[in-house]
């Protein structure tokens with residue numbers, strides 16, 4: 581379990597696309613290297629190491645072929661593992677920041693900026709390729725949860741729904757498609773917002789959506805009956821998460837709702853929860869929370885938790901309303 585060579589060799593071949601090159605049968609290492617932009621000797625040594633661990637075959641010297649293990653690394657493999665392992669993609673790259681974990685745990689510095697010289701979000705902001713890869717991974721993730729969220733809450737009670745930090749808009753589009761009387765506004769940074777405009781058109785909801793490029797650490801200029809924050813607060817420490825909520829609350833007006841959609845510690849899925857929590861710590865200095873933690877954040881943002889809808893997948897929809905002015909936060 582403590583070996584680093586296996587995960588890094590797997591990620592190296594996943595990044596280079598080796599499994600796609602050998603998908604139909606054995607190929608000489610030199611040819612694989614030529615098609616993957618690699619150096620033949622180094623690549624052959626990596627592949628030979630993996631053959632000994634059940635990934636790829638070597639039917640003759642310096643010729644490598646596919647097997648079940650390598651097929652799982654193909655770009656078209658069901659389950660889509662490759663984009664998460666791709667070291668040139670946002671999450672594969674962020675995983676490399678785990679080399680700085682010990683210094684983060686010692687309290688010396690945050691892992692991601694120590695590994696890459698700037699924060700995760702600054703890194704995405706400076707590289708369209710990284711930003712696009714993150715949006716695409718979040719699209720995949722959101723497709724896994726959006727259908728459940730769209731049926732678990734009475735969305736038709738709202739006229740206008742805002743999705744703040746909504747990424748490409750997968751969740752908002754799903755909600756709008758299921759509730760024809762609603763309209764939506766998605767707010768995010770420039771890269772995801774651009775993707776959202778295209779996505780809403782593809783999904784046939786462009787006429788019912790606005791897309792706003794904005795920073796949720798500044799006062800929001802949007803208004804809606806419900807403001808959704810899905811998988812956003814886990815990216816931030818408590819002070820930042822409270823600030824985001826404080827900026828969202830006025831957008832929902834006096835009678836609107838702020839709806840936090842998050843994977844909660846209180847779910848049965850503790851292995852997933854602890855992994856996400858560690859990733860949030862290393863990538864972005866964020867943290868995953870339980871319902872108590874979310875309630876505490878809400879209170880500090882003058883919000884009261886009115887209802888909680890747990891979903892089967894470990895997520896919950898936490899419904900908040902603004903706390904009346906005569907009942908200030910503790």
Ligand SMILES: C[S@@+](CC[C@H](N)C(=O)[O-])C[C@H]1O[C@@H](n2cnc3c(N)ncnc32)[C@H](O)[C@@H]1O
Pocket residue numbers: 701718719721722744745746747748751767768769772794795796797809810811812815
């Ligand atoms: C983990 S993703 C979640 C995306 C989407 N809500 C989902 O569930 O798939 C966090 C989102 O927050 C956005 N974000 C990060 N910093 C932001 C900021 N300062 N202002 C607005 N959006 C921001 C990111 O661009 C990203 O789309």
